Amino acid sequence: MNKLTLETAKRMLAAAEQKARQMGLSSDIAIVDEGGNLIAFYRMDNARIAGIDISQNKAWTSVAMQMPTSNLAQSALPGGPTFGINTTNHGRLVILGGGIPIVSDGRIIGGIGVSGGSSAQDIEVANAAIQAFESMRGAGEPALATARIGSIQSIR
Amino acid sequence: MNKLTLETAKRMLAAAEQKARQMGLSSDIAIVDEGGNLIAFYRMDNARIAGIDISQNKAWTSVAMQMPTSNLAQSALPGGPTFGINTTNHGRLVILGGGIPIVSDGRIIGGIGVSGGSSAQDIEVANAAIQAFESMRGAGEPALATARIGSIQSIR
């Protein structure tokens, strides 16, 4: 899979929406492509208006920084190595957890961003979409999938 | 129906997407609520990146100006009554056809914006979503529906 299609994005959104509902959350959920450009977006009923921007820019940041946004939540603390990075890119760069790159064949082909709960909850909802994506890709490439998920966990 | 739900927005997006596909178009399609805030967005495969902003802001403009954006395409011509209006609202106000208010019980409850073809084509795609919305609302209120569609056609 070289490019995220709208159909894939819809199925990822559906997985994230289902997960958020199970967790009792109303989330904003966004999927961007490898250029950081929006493919699809859902705001669940009663989800925060502020999350429209935050979810989209979490997705963008995960692609633009090539890492989960939860990494930045740590490194952008005062004294950290990326302190102040959230005011670059006209404020588009978000340092709250919940943005995760979508990786296929070792390449970042897009990102998902979720806003609606705590950062830990947003990450959980985003991961549901990532898992749906992995399932769509078939049973192959276990090493890649493991490596990716592992790298995220080691970052937090 | 007082408020647009995400489910309604999805069905409107699906109708617009189907219509665009039938017409051989790749469109960006956005639905906003009565406050102009985004509910849902689809970028069809190969649709223009520029349309991400344009479709969303057509939807916003249809709500914020309480009229189809095609009205503005005419009135914002040099010498027209709203010449220059497209540079207000930080450039968010779009004067290209393809943004249409979503009306329920005589009240604007949201808007749809489409970008991907000519203005006439974008209007046709947006109208497919409006018709899907009317169908969802049931067979009632034919006068209202007729008046709204009629007013749009008389405006162009």
Added chain:
Amino acid sequence: MNKLTLETAKRMLAAAEQKARQMGLSSDIAIVDEGGNLIAFYRMDNARIAGIDISQNKAWTSVAMQMPTSNLAQSALPGGPTFGINTTNHGRLVILGGGIPIVSDGRIIGGIGVSGGSSAQDIEVANAAIQAFESMRGAGEPALATARIGSIQSIR
């Protein structure tokens, strides 16, 4: 009267609101001070969301350009002396009629901006507020008042 007070601004807003209601309009109405900074704002029920920005920036433009915005509606036409001026100042400069400077003792002490109807209607609503302001200033200074109103009419 050297400075616009909030009380004066409220009475001007009330006069404009009453006039708009008499004309069957739902208007956004803004008053700024001599620095172009907002003093008071009303959005009448059902007035356009787009008018929030437009009314405020009409008021700002009337102070910042030291003239009614209706002047610019003419001069900013293609081939006119200020063609393109509406994209300066980050789009804050509005070339639609309905912004009028508030003048006291020959000095601009603020501006009013109205959005909600046609430019002619917006000017009429704004003038109702200007007249309320003139009344508040008392029966004195008729020459000044006449000159100001005259200059606006000659401009259009």
Added chain:
Amino acid sequence: MNKLTLETAKRMLAAAEQKARQMGLSSDIAIVDEGGNLIAFYRMDNARIAGIDISQNKAWTSVAMQMPTSNLAQSALPGGPTFGINTTNHGRLVILGGGIPIVSDGRIIGGIGVSGGSSAQDIEVANAAIQAFESMRGAGEPALATARIGSIQSIR
């Protein structure tokens, strides 16, 4: 009461203005609707120009985040769960106390934002407007009103 009217907003502004005056403050006070769009605004004589933006965006933030902005003042501290959130939404998201959602029948129908004193003072002025709103709504729904005010107090 399902929608904030301009008349309700004026009465809330008047209550806030009176409270600010009693406290010896010059405040900027803004009321937005459920979509975060401005309904009415007052800048008291000698109030800070910077407060024009701050008060409006406090009101917006309280709606967009569905919580008093004083919550964010705590949670956005370095190491807090929303550290960095104030640079999202193009800087529109304010983490200073003084923005409070306006709740009716358990639903957020708007927000008030105040800027002019310390955060504690701004909250006190905003609460005067909230209390005026509760009075307008009549003696009903005491549990709701209590819960809302309680949740704000517990948050700080």
